[in-house]
Structure formats: structure tokens, C-alpha cells
Amino acid sequence: xxxxxxxxxxxxxxxxxxxxxxxxxxxxxxxxxxxxxxxxxxxxxxxxxxxxxxxxxxxxxxxxxxxxxxxxxxxxxxxxxxxxxxxxxxxxxxxxxxxxxxxxxxxxxxxxxxxxxxxxxxxxxxxxxxxxxxxxxxxxxxxxxxxxxxxxxxxxxxxxxxxxxxxxxxxxxxxxxxxxxxxxxxxxxxxxxxxxxxxxxxxxxxxxxxxxxxxxxxxxxxxxxxxxxxxxxxxxxxxxxxxxxxxxxxxxxxxxxxxxxxxxxxxxxxxxxxxxxxxxxxxxxxxxxx
Numbered sequence: 001x002x003x004x005x006x007x008x009x010x011x012x013x014x015x016x017x018x019x020x021x022x023x024x025x026x027x028x029x030x031x032x033x034x035x036x037x038x039x040x041x042x043x044x045x046x047x048x049x050x051x052x053x054x055x056x057x058x059x060x061x062x063x064x065x066x067x068x069x070x071x072x073x074x075x076x077x078x079x080x081x082x083x084x085x086x087x088x089x090x091x092x093x094x095x096x097x098x099x100x101x102x103x104x105x106x107x108x109x110x111x112x113x114x115x116x117x118x119x120x121x122x123x124x125x126x127x128x129x130x131x132x133x134x135x136x137x138x139x140x141x142x143x144x145x146x147x148x149x150x151x152x153x154x155x156x157x158x159x160x161x162x163x164x165x166x167x168x169x170x171x172x173x174x175x176x177x178x179x180x181x182x183x184x185x186x187x188x189x190x191x192x193x194x195x196x197x198x199x200x201x202x203x204x205x206x207x208x209x210x211x212x213x214x215x216x217x218x219x220x221x222x223x224x225x226x227x228x229x230x231x232x233x234x235x236x237x238x239x240x241x242x243x244x245x246x247x248x249x250x251x252x253x254x255x256x257x258x259x260x261x262x263x264x265x266x267x268x269x270x271x272x273x274x275x276x277x278x279x280x281x282x283x284x285x286x287x288x289x290x
Contacts, residue, residue: 009255009262011247017254017262018168020269024106025161027281028098031105037097042089044081051078052085056094057143060086069140071173072183077207095147103155109279110154110272122268123153125261126160132256133163138170157272164253171249175242184208184216186242192231193239 028034029050038049055066063079070078085094110119127149135142144166150156176186187206190196197205203213220226225235254262 009251009259011244011251013259013262013266014247014251014254015243017266017269018164018250020266020273021161021164023273023276023281024157024269025165027109027276028102028105028158030282031101031109033105033108034098034101037101037104038089038094041093041097043085043094044088047077048081048085051081052089052091052094053098054140055082056091056098057147058139059091059143069170069173071176072187072206074184074207074209074212099150099155102158103150103152105281106158106276107154109276109281111275111279114272114275116153118268118271119157120153122265122272123156123160125257125265125268126157126164129253129257129265130160130163132253133167134252137174138167141167141170164250167253168246168250172242172246175245175249178245179238179242181242182216184212185220188213188216188220189225189231189235189239192226192229192235 034053035045035049038053039045043049043052051066051070054070055061058065058069060083063075063082066082067073067075067078089097130145133141133145135145141163144159144163147159150159176183181189184206187197187202187208191199191202196202199213202208203210208216217226217229220235224232225238226232231239254265257265
């Protein structure tokens with residue numbers, strides 16, 4: 001396991017808090033406001049907005065950087081959209097459009113009767129938690145962390161959750177590399193846990209062909225991680241190790257807050273996420289209430 005020098009904190013609390021916060025960020029990928037704003041900025045509808053929007057803090061990077069940092073997308077699908085996107089809108093325009101979409105969509109989903117004091121309290125706690133994050137080896141987080149904190153409390157919540165999410169994601173990539181899993185192999189094993197995409201959805205959304213998927217599954221079988229279309233005991237143990245090590249590497253902001261304030265973050269996030277889910281932010285089955 002990865003050894004992390006930090007105050008003791010229950011990793012179940014870390015994982016639960018991240019899960020409760022995640023929809024407050026991820027709703028932007030499904031919101032109609034996102035497509036509207038990014039298209040108005042000049043991008044083509046569809047996945048171009050996802051790649052350019054999430055990568056924009058890095059600058060006008062090419063497909064290699066995005067493939068490396070996003071990790072589980074087929075290089076060919078990324079190359080269909082980048083660097084073409086930057087000829088249609090520069091990163092600053094894309095960032096402005098994305099932030100406007102995030103504020104508008106989250107405001108709509110939370111509703112007019114959302115307790116503004118709760119939003120402001122969560123924004124303040126997230127900002128303090130993010131103060132414990134460091135950029136070393138975390139390129140997507142570091143790029144987002146270079147952006148100024150917004151003035152609007154709703155957008156502060158979205159920005160804070162985005163920082164925590166990208167920091168955790170960068171750490172997860174480091175764990176996958178440590179365990180010698182490619183992006184596609186990580187996707188295959190995650191799908192086989194039954195807690196992620198179906199194979200068909202994963203291939204379609206990430207751009208992998210059936211032949212590429214089967215080859216990756218074959219390599220995992222050679223390592224004793226997959227057999228007969230399912231994870232072996234070794235594969236299950238690997239997935240458990242991946243999640244635990246990811247939790248360890250993402251615990252610092254909540255260790256900084258301490259248990260009581262982390263529980264308060266989870267409480268506030270659960271209430272706001274409940275509103276987002278109830279408002280139909282995601283297609284059926286994308287997020288379960290936990």
C-alpha cells in the first residue's frame with residue numbers, strides 16, 4: 001500500500017465524502033447549458049466540448065496530453081477533437097463558457113429555495129480543504145488550481161469540488177500506473193466490478209473497438225486477473241487495493257479539516273446532491289444514492 005504521511009482519518013469517511021461531492025461537479029457534463037455555452041463559443045456539439053472544456057485549464061494542448069491525463073480514452077477519439085477545438089475557440093473562451101454553464105446548471109438544479117447559508121458554508125469548507133492540496137505529480141489538478149476562485153458561492157462550490165475531483169483523479173492514475181494497468185485495462189476491470197459502465201457503454205463513450213477491448217481482456221487473463229469474463233479473486237483484490245490507495249492519496253484535504261468538519265462537508269454535500277439528483281441531472285443509473 002501507499003504510505004501517506006498525514007493525520008489519521010477513516011478512509012470510509014474520505015470515500016463517502018468524495019462520492020457525495022462528485023455529482024455537484026459532474027452534473028455539468030449532462031447539463032444542456034454546457035452544450036449551449038460551448039457551442040456558442042464556437043465548438044462543435046458533442047464530445048469536443050468535453051475534451052476542450054476539461055482540458056482548457058492546461059492551455060491549447062494536443063491530443064497526446066489529453067490522452068495521457070484523462071487516461072482511459074482511446075487516442076483516436078481524442079485526436080478527432082483536438083487540436084481542432086483550439087482553432088474554433090481559444091482556451092480562455094472555453095473556460096469562460098464552461099464556468100458560465102456550471103454556474104447556470106448548478107443554480108437551476110439546486111432550485112430557488114436552496115438554503116443560501118448552506119451553499120456559502122460548503123463553499124468556505126471546500127476552500128479551506130483545498131488549501132491542503134499540493135500540485136506535485138497532479139497535472140489536471142494543478143492546471144485547475146491555477147484558476148482564480150470565483151466570487152459567486154454556487155460557482156465556488158463547483159470549483160472546489162472540481163479541484164478535489166481532479167486531485168483525486170490524478171492520484172488514481174498514479175495508482176493505476178503503480179499496478180501496471182493501462183487506461184483500457186483499468187476500464188475493463190472497473191466494468192467487471194459491476195459498479196461502472198456496461199462494456200457497450202464503456203466502449204462507446206471511451207472510443208475503444210471490440211478488438212482492442214478483447215485484447216486488453218486477454219492480457220488481463222494472462223496476468224490471472226480475469227477469467228471467463230469475470231474478475232478472479234486476484235482481480236477483485238486488485239480493484240480493492242486500487243480504491244484503498246486512491247482513498248489514501250485523496251485524504252489530505254479532509255485530514256486537514258478533521259473528522260467533525262469533514263462530516264459536515266458530507267452532510268451539506270448530501271443535501272445539495274440530493275437536490276441535483278431529484279432534479280434529474282443525470283440519466284437513469286449514472287449515480288445511485290449512497
